[in-house]
Amino acid sequence: MTDTKSNPESADAMPPPPRRNESQVTVALRELRKAPLSAKIGLLIIVTYIFVAIFAPAIAPYGESEIVGPQFDLWSDTNLLGTDHLGRDMLTRLIYGARNTVGIALITTLLAFVLGGTCGILAAVFSGWIDQLLSRVVDVLMAIPSLIFAMLLLTIFGTSIVNLVLIIGILDSTRVFRIARAVSLNVVVMDFIESARLRGEGFAWITMREVLPNIMPPLVAEFGLRFCFVFLTISALSFLGLGIQPPTADWGSMVRDTSTLITYGDITPLLPAAAIAILTIGVNFVVDWFLHKTSGLKEEH
């Protein structure tokens, strides 16, 4: 959870080199005040989601899979947003969904970054056959559309949360690999890397102290976008019944379970779907602003 939080914060602190006599917080706050409205809304959304996810048990009126009323009950005082197909409170499950759906997507994104980032920097630093090997493997993995590939792998290994995280994490690490490799290639030709090599520093030092600090801004932006992508993929799989399995409260499968209500003009199935959409839109707004700030361009791509 803390990582989405540190994501926008580091975004604030990053662009202009902070002046020595100012604390990072001051700089961050000043940048935040200058941010466009869309970025402020985005940050507000992210903070709200994190809050709900952390304090889910305190906010939710009932237990995660507690059956509290008849099936598909209408909106009422006791069940503010009605109940689902098993008679569980929709509001409660929406709140717990923040924890499960977002949490799982976050873990998956982290896995993709650790794996893809390490391999990408490794390929850039060592080049030669390691680079060739890793790049060709990634080319092949990227040749198959990831949702389709994920479905094939889920059939083979079975649908469980661990498998889901591993499969999506590995498939998405290919995109992270591409970005990490491309941006580190620009860095590894610099003189300070050469001098570190001549000093006899190992791969870990070069990665952590020399390369990583220089490639952070694009990677942070990529983290935001990747998170959205992973989040949407996992939601889509859950919606198809192949992702997060019941009784875990999850927004994708909640849409699926209550979808019949839509034909009666009831907007309940739209709520979990909206929860997904609002978060990804918020993250995208923040990333968009962050990209503008770090690239220093008014009109990029």
Added chain:
Amino acid sequence: MLLQRLSLGLITLFVVSLIIFLGVSLLPGDAAQAMLGQSATPETVAALRKQMGLDQPGYIRYFTWLGGILQGDFGVSISNKREIAELLGTRFSNTIFLAVFAAIIAVPLALALGIMAALHRNSIYDRSVNVITLSSISTPEFFVAYILILFISVKAGWFPSLANVSPDTPFVERLSKCFLPALTLTLVVVAHMMRMTRAAIINLLASPYIEMAALKGIRKLRIITRHALPNAWAPIINVIVLNLAYLIVGVVVVEVVFVYPGLGQLLVDSVQRRDLPVVQACCLIFAATYVLLNLTADILSILTNPRLLHPK
């Protein structure tokens, strides 16, 4: 250059088929065991293995499988013992129909919106389109789909929410049934396509010869159609084809929402039943379409760019 890209494409297809085939051998147990269930005697499993050719070494099975597919024989489904080719037939054409339908709406719309946004850069129109497209890119397909169902189908009653077409559905009825799924797909891809068109045009408008044309006093519309567009085709074609590739994949979720009898629906059902041969066949078709469309995009951008055709 062209030949190189073509052969690379063929190699990619080959490797993709290999991966999809190998995926199955990772499975604990094998297809024969899975078909007969846990209670089968070792003798019947062995007999079926022999009948299915599972007793042969992997590479022979791979080439038999690949050879069969090239001749249109995808094997037999585990769950209902039917020929997979028979299952795929109408479903594949249904999926293509939906994708083409969506593309026919989406491509002109995206081009028009993109060119408009590029011409009126930083205007209120441009900025609001930017926010709207950014939002629609980050929205799950099923959200768009259910909103459309709620407003257009349930509240207004203009189009049906179920796209349950059959081979003998008349064309006009088929169009009306497929309208909502196609619209959903359109909304999903237009944003991306439009943003890329806008970027390509803006990029072009910044070049000196456009400025020259403007200084000569040529009208804006003429600059766009006669000077900018011919050079913008390559990137735009690229955008279109890449989005068609996305359309083919994005169709899975949309088909499930609208209960449309396409390939995506079959894939999802088969994954739930763990019917591996069918999953394999569907994945192979999706992946091959994706690879081929990407290949087409690359070839078209080479063909429309003389500088790439004659490398130094």
